Each structure stands twice: as structure tokens, then as C-alpha cells.
Amino acid sequence: xxxxxxxxxxxxxxxxxxxxxxxxxxxxxxxxxxxxxxxxxxxxxxxxxxxxxxxxxxxxxxxxxxxxxxxxxxxxxxxxxxxxxxxxxxxxxxxxxxxxxxxxxxxxxxxxxxxxxxxxxxxxxxxxxxxxxxxxxxxxxxxxxxxxxxxxxxxxxxxxxxxxxxxxxxxxxxxxxxxxxxxxxxxxxxxxxxxxxxxxxxxxxxxxxxxxxxxxxxxxxxxxxxxxxxxxxxxxxxxxxxxxxxxxxxxxxxxxxxxxxxxxxxxxxxxxxxxxxxxxxxxxxxxxxxxxxxxxxxxxxxxxxxxxxxxxxxxxxxxxxxxxxxxxxxxxxxxxxxxxxxxxxxxxxxxxxxxxxxxxxxxxxxxxxxxxxxxxxxxxxxxxxxxxxxxxxxxxxxxxxxxxxxxxxxxxxxxxxxxxxxxxxxxxxxxxxxxxxxxxxxxxxxxxxxxxxxxxxxxxxxxxxxxxxxxxxxxxxxxxxxxxxxxxxxxxxxxxxxxxxxxxxxxxxxxxxxxxxxxxxxxxxxxxxxxxxxxxxxxxxxxxxxxxxxxxxxxxxxxxxxxxxxxxxxxxxxxxxxxxxxxxxxxxxxxxxxxxxxxxxxxxxxxxxxxxxxxxxxxxxxxxxxxxxxxxxxxxxxxxxxxxxxxxxxxxxxxxxxxxxxxxxxxxxxxxxxxxxxxxxxxxxxxxxxxxxxxxxxxxxxxxxxxxxxxxxxxxxxxxxxxxxxxxxxxxxxxxxxxxxxxxxxxxxxxxxxxxxxxxxxxxxxxxxxxxxxxxxxxxxxxxxxxxxxxxxxxxxxxxxxxxxxxxxxxxxx
Ligand SMILES: Nc1nc2c(c(=O)[nH]1)N[C@H]1C(S)=C(S)[C@@H](COP(=O)(O)OP(=O)(O)OC[C@H]3O[C@@H](n4cnc5c(=O)[nH]c(N)nc54)[C@H](O)[C@@H]3O)O[C@H]1N2
Ligand SMILES: Nc1nc2c(c(=O)[nH]1)N[C@H]1C(S)=C(S)[C@@H](COP(=O)(O)OP(=O)(O)OC[C@H]3O[C@@H](n4cnc5c(=O)[nH]c(N)nc54)[C@H](O)[C@@H]3O)O[C@H]1N2
Ligand SMILES: [Mo]
Numbered sequence: 031x032x033x034x035x036x037x038x039x040x041x042x043x044x045x046x047x048x049x050x051x052x053x054x055x056x057x058x059x060x061x062x063x064x065x066x067x068x069x070x071x072x073x074x075x076x077x078x079x080x081x082x083x084x085x086x087x088x089x090x091x092x093x094x095x096x097x098x099x100x101x102x103x104x105x106x107x108x109x110x111x112x113x114x115x116x117x118x119x120x121x122x123x124x125x126x127x128x129x130x131x132x133x134x135x136x137x138x139x140x141x142x143x144x145x146x147x148x149x150x151x152x153x154x155x156x157x158x159x160x161x162x163x164x165x166x167x168x169x170x171x172x173x174x175x176x177x178x179x180x181x182x183x184x185x186x187x188x189x190x191x192x193x194x195x196x197x198x199x200x201x202x203x204x205x206x207x208x209x210x211x212x213x214x215x216x217x218x219x220x221x222x223x224x225x226x227x228x229x230x231x232x233x234x235x236x237x238x239x240x241x242x243x244x245x246x247x248x249x250x251x252x253x254x255x256x257x258x259x260x261x262x263x264x265x266x267x268x269x270x271x272x273x274x275x276x277x278x279x280x281x282x283x284x285x286x287x288x289x290x291x292x293x294x295x296x297x298x299x300x301x302x303x304x305x306x307x308x309x310x311x312x313x314x315x316x317x318x319x320x321x322x323x324x325x326x327x328x329x330x331x332x333x334x335x336x337x338x339x340x341x342x343x344x345x346x347x348x349x350x351x352x353x354x355x356x357x358x359x360x361x362x363x364x365x366x367x368x369x370x371x372x373x374x375x376x377x378x379x380x381x382x383x384x385x386x387x388x389x390x391x392x393x394x395x396x397x398x399x400x401x402x403x404x405x406x407x408x409x410x411x412x413x414x415x416x417x418x419x420x421x422x423x424x425x426x427x428x429x430x431x432x433x434x435x436x437x438x439x440x441x442x443x444x445x446x447x448x449x450x451x452x453x454x455x456x457x458x459x460x461x462x463x464x465x466x467x468x469x470x471x472x473x474x475x476x477x478x479x480x481x482x483x484x485x486x487x488x489x490x491x492x493x494x495x496x497x498x499x500x501x502x503x504x505x506x507x508x509x510x511x512x513x514x515x516x517x518x519x520x521x522x523x524x525x526x527x528x529x530x531x532x533x534x535x536x537x538x539x540x541x542x543x544x545x546x547x548x549x550x551x552x553x554x555x556x557x558x559x560x561x562x563x564x565x566x567x568x569x570x571x572x573x574x575x576x577x578x579x580x581x582x583x584x585x586x587x588x589x590x591x592x593x594x595x596x597x598x599x600x601x602x603x604x605x606x607x608x609x610x611x612x613x614x615x616x617x618x619x620x621x622x623x624x625x626x627x628x629x630x631x632x633x634x635x636x637x638x639x640x641x642x643x644x645x646x647x648x649x650x651x652x653x654x655x656x657x658x659x660x661x662x663x664x665x666x667x668x669x670x671x672x673x674x675x676x677x678x679x680x681x682x683x684x685x686x687x688x689x690x691x692x693x694x695x696x697x698x699x700x701x702x703x704x705x706x707x708x709x710x711x712x713x714x715x716x717x718x719x720x721x722x723x724x725x726x727x728x729x730x731x732x733x734x735x736x737x738x739x740x741x742x743x744x745x746x747x748x749x750x751x752x753x754x755x756x757x758x759x760x761x762x763x764x765x766x767x768x769x770x771x772x773x774x775x776x777x778x779x780x781x782x783x784x785x786x787x788x789x790x791x792x793x794x795x796x797x798x799x800x801x802x803x804x805x806x807x808x809x810x811x812x813x814x815x816x817x818x819x820x821x822x823x824x825x826x827x828x829x830x831x832x833x834x835x836x837x838x839x840x841x842x843x844x
Pocket of ligand 2: 173174175176200201203204205363367400401469470471472473475476477497498499500502514515516517547685686687692693694695696697758773774777790
């Protein structure tokens with residue numbers, strides 16, 4: 031048995047395999063306090079809740095407490111592997127500072143109270159506002175971190191019971207563009223590809239996706255292919271030198287915000303060289319002539335100029351993509367949170383449609399998710415979409431939902447697309463939304479332009495309910511705080527980025543009076559007296575399995591059909607990929623085999639949107655464009671980013687993640703190993719830019735944009751010149767001084783026209799030195815994209831702290 035420090039070596043040892051072979055298993059585990067597996071009382075089946083990969087694991091329980099985790103060897107997603115957040119993150123559950131009692135604001139202060147008082151205050155306010163103003167006064171801002179059972183129940187309560195259109199999730203910040211891009215190209219949400227495509231692909235292209243840090247176990251699968259016979263070729267599109275870039279055959283590092291130009295140039299080359307599959311396109315797609323006309327205007331020379339990428343690299347990437355036999359593409363926030371998000375993400379789908387590379391082994395598109403259950407927010411209607419990928423603009427779909435919920439059709443709002451998160455905040459700012467229920471998200475750190483967000487949440491006239499497991503920057507603004515039970519303390523199901531559904535069993539009791547999110551929603555519906563049209567209770571279940579059975583009926587016959595899945599089927603073995611129904615009793619590895627899509631006008635989830643304005647396409651227009659329900663090639667012209675560098679703000683600022691932290695660190699800050707690996711904020715800058723300004727590693731800088739300022743030590747890294755990177759993890763709950771640490775002090779109130787996803791990755795910024803380093807390097811990890819630039823002096827400290835890196839038992843293999 032070999033000991034591996036999984037902080038210093040985040041991906042662990044290699045298990046090489048060749049094309050078409052099965053990915054070998056490797057079981058990772060971590061138990062606290064020097065315990066061994068013999069000490070464990072029992073194991074509860076689950077999966078990781080700290081990213082969208084769905085790493086299956088078992089939770090170790092001793093004396094009624096969680097004491098560790100072990101990867102599940104049988105699972106198709108991870109074959110036993112766990113990443114550092116999976117291994118160490120669970121320790122947060124046991125923190126002494128969990129919320130254990132409801133809080134209510136009295137004379138300006140939050141004080142402890144009982145559940146009756148807290149819920150009566152919530153229900154009383156809602157009832158008053160419904161009488162006074164109607165459902166438009168009520169908003170829900172939810173998350174991508176709960177379970178199917180929670181979302182479906184919440185969707186029913188909000189859409190069907192209260193009848194508000196103001197329901198969205200932080201998934202708007204996360205995967206709104208994944209959904210939008212899939213709806214544009216295939217007229218329905220649903221991930222075409224499968225992780226198993228990694229096993230056979232000969233080219234893997236990663237667009238704005240630092241998979242090594244954000245789905246680290248998926249990256250180990252790629253690393254294992256790279257270490258085996260017939261390795262795939264990697265293409266990386268990212269302005270930073272990420273671990274992915276370091277392994278890529280071609281690394282394109284475009285100017286932030288220019289993705290559409292680059293994609294159009296790649297498509298230009300593919301068409302010019304005749305690398306597309308004419309037979310596939312003429313049989314299965316519409317829109318070819320328009321796309322061809324558009325990309326003709328983007329020869330590689332144009333892209334080289336706009337993106338500032340060598341023209342030869344663009345041609346080489348196009349050749350590799352254009353001649354691949356089995357092409358796998360993944361897309362994430364470097365596209366979704368950048369300028370022209372949906373337009374750029376759609377061009378990746380276009381490559382696959384043009385090359386006929388869908389529905390076959392190795393030929394997947396992964397429009398990735400980020401949060402563990404972002405997928406389910408979309409499926410179940412907790413992000414505003416109607417449940418079951420139903421079309422809000424199709425009266426038949428609304429009528430069907432009304433039948434399932436036993437409501438009148440008119441009770442389900444469908445007069446317009448759902449209100450998106452930034453618009454919900456705007457309505458709150460203007461005073462038309464007066465009640466905002468924030469569940470499982472921390473907007474006082476994660477939304478753009480934080481001084482504005484704080485002033486909205488602080489308003490007297492807005493009643494704010496925050497349902498969380500810890501005190502956060504956002505609970506400070508609450509009128510009522512509801513303490514939730516979380517992963518490991520409640521049972522439910524959730525679905526990863528490649529449609530794999532996992533069961534997560536309750537392992538231990540929640541602390542104090544904390545309650546599962548589902549129980550809180552059920553209690554709310556009961557107290558409010560929500561009824562169906564026969565006067566029976568609107569919500570007909572009282573436990574997770576009942577909610578799951580309710581959801582299954584709602585999903586019947588829709589793309590995300592869960593009717594073949596039961597809790598029992600999910601116990602013991604691997605997770606199962608939807609659709610899973612009578613026709614596909616074991617689930618479905620890949621969508622769109624045989625060129626059949628869910629795009630028929632009567633069945634599809636959406637008719638599409640204008641790529642520039644985002645205006646919805648009408649049913650009549652859609653029927654004319656796509657009467658037979660084929661894949662849609664949608665063209666997009668390039669438009670320059672809204673905030674460009676200037677003399678005053680000469681840098682482009684991008685923001686994102688590091689391997690060791692999850693979001694606003696409410697969990698990873700409470701796991702000592704993860705905290706020590708990345709203890710403080712930093713800012714990345716290229717060696718050339720640093721030299722020009724006479725800045726050295728570790729100097730303390732002030733980073734400013736027209737919205738605010740942040741102080742951070744500089745890491746001289748492999749980022750492209752002219753660009754700054756800030757991790758967005760660092761807020762204020764664990765520090766008392768000022769408001770000068772969170773990346774979102776600097777970001778803009780701006781969003782993609784089509785998906786309405788905020789643009790966190792293109793802003794103009796300036797820097798100024800406040801203090802010299804005195805030989806102390808930036809507190810940035812050295813194992814990741816924030817590694818020191820090649821050739822710059824290695825920092826002496828500040829990397830992952832080896833002392834804190836607990837040893838991991840990597841059983842089963844060397
Ligand atoms: N360790 C860790 N893992 C996570 C999370 C976490 O917080 N920590 N969060 C999860 C969630 S919710 C999400 S959404 C995912 C996000 O996962 P990723 O999308 O992989 O992560 P990011 O760091 O946000 O952004 C990815 C890359 O986009 C690049 N980029 C920035 N601007 C541009 C641009 O204009 N063009 C291009 N081509 N690239 C650009 C950045 O340099 C960055 O390396 O991660 C999930 N997994
Ligand atoms: N600048 C910048 N900003 C960004 C991004 C970026 O790349 N750059 N990325 C965006 C993206 S992709 C995302 S996903 C968001 C993430 O942003 P947030 O959602 O705000 O971040 P989290 O820290 O995950 O917040 C989740 C909250 O839910 C609580 N919680 C955890 N488990 C439970 C539970 O079971 N029940 C309840 N009720 N609460 C729970 C946690 O304690 C935490 O306070 O940030 C977005 N903001
Ligand atoms: Mo996300």
C-alpha cells in the first residue's frame with residue numbers, strides 16, 4: 031500500500047489504458063484521526079457534492095459522526111477515484127459553527143428562535159404580499175447543490191402553488207449557457223455525450239474548461255489515456271497555462287472575450303477543407319447555408335488578429351479537429367461566463383453536427399455542468415424552466431403539467447420566459463419583488479458588482495429569507511435564517527454532467543435543529559395551505575422517495591425520463607444515465623444515436639433565440655425553419671466585448687477557480703488540508719507585464735475596475751500578457767477587515783443576451799503596488815494553473831502546505 035499526499039499530488043498515481051479498453055479501477059479513501067476501515071461502524075452510499083462530476087463514494091460513519099469517505103469502485107463515473115475536495119471536504123459537516131437553530135431579526139439583530147416562530151414569519155409575509163400585490167412580489171433564488179426531490183418540490187410550490195415566474199437558481203451563473211447552447215442546437219436540454227467517450231476519443235478539445243482543477247477525476251481519466259498506448263491529442267483553449275494547457279498538443283490562448291471569432295475560424299477551416307460530413311448534414315441538420323455564409327468571413331488570419339493567437343496554431347487546431355475520427359469536446363466557464371457565451375458554445379455543437387460526430391463512442395459533446403446538481407435544477411423547474419424540459423411557449427406542455435399537478439392551466443405562469451436571476455435582483459432593487467427566499471447560495475460573494483448586491487439585500491422593504499448550513503456574508507442581510515441539513519444528513523438523488531443519476535443516503539443526523547431542505551419546503555406548503563384544484567394538498571408526498579416518485583411521473587415521456595429508476599436500483603451498483611424507461615431499462619449512454627433529435631416542434635423544449643438580441647424565436651418561425659425536428663446549425667457574428675481595456679484600465683480581468691476550494695469556501699475553508707493549500711487570495715499576471723511595471727512575485731497589489739477594488743499578492747504565472755486572473759473564492763465571513771478581497775467587487779452587471787448568464791470573465795482593470803513582497807511569495811498553489819511561470823524564480827513557500835497534506839491511503843494498486 032502506497033501513501034500519496036493528495037494535496038501535493040492532486041490526481042494521484044496513473045493507471046494507464048489504451049483506446050477502447052476499460053478504465054482501470056483505483057480506490058481512493060481518506061479516514062480522519064488515523065482510523066482504519068476496521069474502525070468504521072457502517073458506510074452510507076453517496077456521491078460527491080463539490081462539483082458536477084458525480085464521483086461516487088461511500089461515507090464512513092463512526093459513533094454517529096462522519097469520519098471519512100471511500101470511492102465506489104463499481105461506479106461508471108470514477109471507478110473508485112476521489113479528488114482532493116472529495117477526500118477532505120466532508121469535514122465541514124462536523125464544524126462547530128454549523129447553523130443549528132433558526133434566527134430571526136429583532137431590533138436589527140439576528141437572534142435565535144424556534145421553527146414555529148421562524149416559519150410563521152416567513153408564511154405570514156408571503157400571505158400578506160400575495161393579498162396585497164400578488165405573486166409578482168415573491169422571488170426564489172435557489173441553487174445547484176440540492177437534490178432532485180428538493181427541486182421538484184420547490185418548483186411545484188413556486189410555479190404551481192404561488193404562481194410566480196420569479197424563480198431562478200445560481201445555476202444561472204453556472205450552467206445557463208450549457209442549457210441555452212443545447213436548446214439552440216438540439217431544441218432541448220440534455221447532454222449528448224458520455225464520460226466513456228474519453229476512453230475511445232482520438233482528439234479531445236477543451237474550450238474554456240480547466241478540467242484538471244474543476245472535475246479532477248475526469249482529468250485523471252484523460253491523464254490515464256495520455257499515459258497509455260494510442261493516447262488522444264489534446265487541444266486547450268484558455269488564456270491561462272492550466273494543467274490542461276501543459277498537456278495539450280495545441281494550446282490556443284485567446285484574448286478573453288473573443289471565443290466566437292476563434293470558433294468561426296475553426297469552422298471556416300473545416301468547411302474550406304471539406305472536413306465536414308455532407309451526407310450527415312443534409313440528412314440531419316438545418317441552417318447549413320447560413321452558417322457557411324457567416325464563417326466565410328472569418329479566415330484564420332482574422333482570428334489571429336482579433337484573438338492574438340498565431341495563425342499557424344489556429345490552422346493546426348482546425349486540422350486536428352477536422353480530421354479526428356472520434357472527437358470529444360468539452361465546454362465550460364471560459365465560454366459560458368465570457369462575452370457572447372451562448373454564441374460561442376453553440377459553435378462547438380456546430381463542429382459536431384458538421385462532422386456527424388454525435389451519438390457514437392468517442393464522439394461526444396460535453397456542455398459541462400459545474401455544480402453537483404445543476405442538471406436537476408434545470409430538469410425539475412427550480413431554475414424557472416418548466417419541469418421535464420417542457421416548453422413554456424407550448425400551451426400543450428403547460429396543459430400536461432397542469433394535469434400532472436391537478437391545477438388549472440392558468441395557475442402556472444407561462445406568459446413569458448422565466449425571470450432570470452439578475453432581473454430578479456433588479457426587481458428587488460426597484461421594489462416590485464418584496465420577498466426573496468435565498469436557498470443554498472451565497473450571492474453576497476458570488477454575484478457581480480457586490481456593492482450593488484449588498485445595497486439591494488440591505489433594503490428595509492425587502493424581506494430576505496436565507497436557508498443555509500453556515501452563517502455567511504448573505505445571512506448577515508437576512509430577516510429570517512433557516513438552518514438546513516445537508517449532504518450526508520438527508521437522502522436524495524442527483525445527476526452529474528453526463529446524466530448519471532446517483533443516490534445519496536442519509537449517513538448521520540443533522541446538528542441541532544437543522545432540517546433537510548425538503549422538510550422545510552413541505553412545512554412551508556403545509557402552513558401556507560397550498561391546494562390543488564380539488565382542494566387537496568398540492569404537495570402529495572412527505573418524504574424523499576415520495577418526491578422522487580412524483581418527479582418520475584412528471585418526467586414520463588420527456589427527454590429526461592426517470593421512470594425506469596428506483597431508489598432500490600440505485601443501491602449497491604453504479605449510477606444510471608437517463609433516459610431510463612421501458613425502452614432503455616439500463617439507461618442511455620449517448621443521446622442522438624442515428625441522428626434522431628428531440629427537436630420536433632410539438633415536442634421540443636424551446637424554439638430558440640436570436641443570437642444577438644436573445645429575443646425568443648416564435649413557434650411559427652421555428653416550424654418554418656425546422657419542421658422535421660433536425661439539429662440546428664446556428665451562426666453567430668462576433669461583437670466586441672462591452673468593456674475593453676483603456677489607458678486607465680489597461681488589463682483584461684478574468685476570474686475563476688482553484689483546485690482546492692469550492693466557491694465561497696463555506697465548506698473547503700473548514701477542511702484544514704484544503705484551506706492550507708490555498709489560504710488567501712492572489713492575482714495572476716504574466717512575467718512580461720510584471721517586468722514592465724517592475725513588479726515582483728508576492729508584491730501586494732491593488733486591483734481596480736470602475737466598480738471597486740481588491741488587494742491581492744501577485745503570482746507571476748503562465749497567464750497570457752494583458753490578462754489578470756483572480757480566484758473568486760475569497761469573501762469576508764472569515765475575516766473582519768473591509769470589503770477588498772472578493773473578485774466580484776470588480777465584475778460588471780452584464781449578461782449574455784441568450785442565456786442571461788452573467789459575464790464574470792471580461793472586464794477592464796488596473797493595478798498598483800501597495801507594498802513590496804519582502805521575499806514572501808503569493809499565497810497561490812504551485813501545483814495548478816497558478817504555478818509560477820517557467821523561468822521565474824520558484825517561490826519558497828506559499829504552495830500547498832505539505833505539513834497539512836494528510837496522507838491518503840491509495841489502496842488496490844501501486
Ligand atoms: N476545485 C473546484 N472545482 C469546481 C468548482 C470550484 O469552485 N472549485 N466549482 C464547480 C462549478 S459550480 C463550476 S461552474 C465549474 C467551473 O469549471 P471551469 O469552467 O473549468 O472553471 P473556471 O476557473 O471558472 O474557468 C475555466 C477557465 O476559463 C478560462 N477563461 C477565462 N476567460 C476566458 C475566455 O474568454 N475564453 C476562454 N477560452 N477561456 C477563458 C480561465 O482562464 C479558466 O482557466 O467547476 C466546478 N468544479
Ligand atoms: N467572479 C466570479 N463569480 C462567480 C463565478 C466565477 O467564476 N467568477 N462562478 C459562478 C458560478 S459558476 C457559481 S456555481 C456560483 C457559486 O456561488 P454560490 O452558490 O454563492 O457559492 P457557494 O459557496 O457554493 O454557496 C452555496 C451556499 O449554500 C450553502 N449550502 C451548502 N449545502 C447546503 C444544503 O444542503 N442546503 C442549504 N440550504 N444550503 C447549503 C453553503 O454553505 C453556501 O453558503 O458563483 C458564481 N460566481
Ligand atoms: Mo458553477
